[in-house]
Amino acid sequence: MSIGSKPVTIGFLAARCEGLRPASRTILGDSNMLAYLAMMAPRLVELRRVLKPTGSLYLHADPTASHYLKLLLDAVFGPDAFLNEIIWHYRKWSTGKYAFQRNHDVLLFYARTPGPSGRTFNQLFMERAASTLKRFGSSKITSGHDESGRRVPSQVTGEKSAGVRQDDVWEIGRVPPIKQLFPTEKPRALLERVIKASTEPGDVVLDPFCGCGTAVVEAQRLHRSWIGIDITSLATALIKKRLRDAFGESATYKVVGEPVSIEDAAALAASDPYQFQWWALDLVDARPASEKKGADKGIDGRILFHDEPGGKTKQIILSVKAGKTGPAHVRDLVGTVQRENAEMGALLSFQEPTQPMKAEAASAGFYSSPGWNTTYPRIQLLTVEQLLGGKGIDYPHLTSVTFRKAPKSEPAAPTPDTLFEGQ
Numbered sequence: 001m002s003i004g005s006k007p008v009t010i011g012f013l014a015a016r017c018e019g020l021r022p023a024s025r026t027i028l029g030d031s032n033m034l035a036y037l038a039m040m041a042p043r044l045v046e047l048r049r050v051l052k053p054t055g056s057l058y059l060h061a062d063p064t065a066s067h068y069l070k071l072l073l074d075a076v077f078g079p080d081a082f083l084n085e086i087i088w089h090y091r092k093w094s095t096g097k098y099a100f101q102r103n104h105d106v107l108l109f110y111a112r113t114p115g116p117s118g119r120t121f122n123q124l125f126m127e128r129a130a131s132t133l134k135r136f137g138s139s140k141i142t143s144g145h146d147e148s149g150r151r152v153p154s155q156v157t158g159e160k161s162a163g164v165r166q167d168d169v170w171e172i173g174r175v176p177p178i179k180q181l182f183p184t185e186k187p188r189a190l191l192e193r194v195i196k197a198s199t200e201p202g203d204v205v206l207d208p209f210c211g212c213g214t215a216v217v218e219a220q221r222l223h224r225s226w227i228g229i230d231i232t233s234l235a236t237a238l239i240k241k242r243l244r245d246a247f248g249e250s251a252t253y254k255v256v257g258e259p260v261s262i263e264d265a266a267a268l269a270a271s272d273p274y275q276f277q278w279w280a281l282d283l284v285d286a287r288p289a290s291e292k293k294g295a296d297k298g299i300d301g302r303i304l305f306h307d308e309p310g311g312k313t314k315q316i317i318l319s320v321k322a323g324k325t326g327p328a329h330v331r332d333l334v335g336t337v338q339r340e341n342a343e344m345g346a347l348l349s350f351q352e353p354t355q356p357m358k359a360e361a362a363s364a365g366f367y368s369s370p371g372w373n374t375t376y377p378r379i380q381l382l383t384v385e386q387l388l389g390g391k392g393i394d395y396p397h398l399t400s401v402t403f404r405k406a407p408k409s410e411p412a413a414p415t416p417d418t419l420f421e422g423q
Contacts (some may be wrong), residue, residue, distance in 0.1 A: 037068055044076045047208065051112040054120045057082075059108040060186070066106035073110055080114035088190060090174040107194070122197055125163035165296050166197075181238055182212030190316040191218040199224055213239030220251055221382040233258070233275050237282035263383050266350065269322035277301075277320040280348045286318045298336040305397035308371030314343045316395060321349040330360035334379060346380045346393050353381040369396040 019228040047057060056289035057077070057153055061069050066085070076083065086107035094228065104315045111119045148319050195205055216239055219226035223356050228239060236255060243251040259265040259279060269276035271416035277300055279287055286301035301318035317340055319333045329348060337345040344367050354363070361379040 006407060011101065013072045026312050030230070033065065033068065033241050036065065037072060040075065041076075043070055043071055043208065045208075048076050048112065050206070050262050053113045053118060055112045056119060056121075056200070057110045058086075058194050059110075060105060061108065062087075062105050066108065070108055073108055076113060076114075077110045081110045081112070082108075083111055084109040084168045086169065087169045089169060092174060118401055120198055120200060120203070122200075124166040124193065125199055126166050166193075170242065181242070184211050186211075186214050189216055191215045192222065195219055195222055195224060212238065213242055217242050217246055220247060230423050233279040233282060234288060237278065240282075251400070260388070262350075262385055262388070264390070269350070274324045280320045280384065280387065281318060284318070284348070284382075284392050286316075286344070289318075298332055299340070300368070303393065303395070305395065307369045307396040313346055316338070317342045317345040317391060319345070321347065321351075323350075325349045325351045325357065326354070327356040327360045330357050330379065330381070333358070334364050337364070342377050344376065344393075345394055346382060348382050348384070348387065352383055367395075372396040 043058075051057065057073075059069060059073065070082075070085070084107075086109055087104050088107060089104045091103060092101075113119050134306055171195075172187055172188070172189045175187050195215070195218055198206060199222075203224050204220040205215060205226045206229075207213075209224070210230050211237060211286065213228055216226050216228040220243065230236065230239075234257060240255070241272055243253065259268050265279070268279060273397045279286045281288055281301040284303065286299050286303045289299040298319065300320045302320065303316040304313050306313060307318070317333065317337050317338070319329065321329060324346065329349075333347055334344045335340075345364075347361075358381065361377065361381055362376075364379040366375040367378045374396065376396065380393055382391060382393070
């Protein structure tokens with residue numbers, strides 16, 4: 001998992017992957033799986049390129065794809081670099097009765113440097129079997145063989161045993177769907193085990209498909225430096241919030257690729273309106289109404305809040321417009337707020353509100369907060385320029401409950417100055 005900038009020749013690796021393509025097409029046809037493998041091949045080449053000689057790669061897959069990915073990894077890293085096929089076993093509700101339950105995923109474990117040495121690996125241990133504990137307790141047991149390899153009785157020493165060497169079947173529960181921050185969220189225990197096994201404090205952990213950032217959070221907690229990559233503004237927003245909740249101001253990082261100007265925001269809106277929508281919602285700490293593209297019934301996002309002790313959860317409806325706006329959009333928002341029995345609504349847009357738009361918003365009246373004994377415009381109009389300038393929605397809240405709060409964690413260790421080999 002430690003990465004570096006040492007250059008390697010990758011032409012032969014690309015050629016290996018290219019050689020797999022005709023065979024894969026013959027087996028799979030023009031399928032989603034073939035498209036997925038074609039996407040993964042160049043990324044695996046690049047991941048090998050940036051790995052330090054002491055680094056390792058763990059690739060997570062379900063059983064429908066793991067065997068195809070192992071062929072790719074053998075082509076990129078070489079068969080000798082394969083270390084383990086780790087079975088991540090978990091329990092979940094039964095979903096079918098015509099086959100055995102599918103209750104495991106696979107982690108393919110490869111080394112940058114083949115062979116027994118030259119890579120970072122910290123031996124982990126698991127608890128002994130109940131029968132062993134009953135017979136020997138927690139004492140350390142010497143090997144049952146002598147120096148020549150002959151079988152001899154095992155001996156109990158006075159030392160305390162660390163347990164049995166960790167095997168390649170990991171019993172770690174999934175994150176229940178109802179508690180997930182992100183559809184593909186992994187349990188912290190899974191990422192903790194991977195990071196502890198293959199890195200040392202101060203090493204760099206790279207997660208190139210980091211989703212809601214569990215690997216990032218665990219790397220920070222375990223005093224590793226980290227790099228997380230994801231293409232969605234939704235993932236970026238969740239990771240920032242998780243780091244803020246868990247570590248407060250002690251977690252320092254730089255976000256690359258996020259709009260920081262009107263021009264940046266306009267470019268994002270032109271290339272992907274949905275990513276612009278999620279980015280704009282993050283600026284006001286709102287949650288997208290749906291992570292899927294499609295009909296939204298006039299609701300792009302929501303803010304949930306409490307403004308009186310013991311009171312009910314209240315909401316603000318968000319509408320985001322990347323193009324031209326007008327009074328009709330404000331009227332639509334007013335109607336949506338009424339239909340959803342929401343307390344307030346806000347329209348986020350590039351365009352400066354016109355007088356007719358302001359008049360429509362003013363006609364909706366005010367929300368009176370019983371806890372704060374103050375009033376707030378029921379419909380608020382904000383521009384991207386105002387959002388970038390730090391202006392937010394004006395609303396009363398003792399607490400915001402828009403996102404599930406991540407647990408507090410221990411302070412992070414200082415980030416080392418040298419993250420990459422050769423610097």
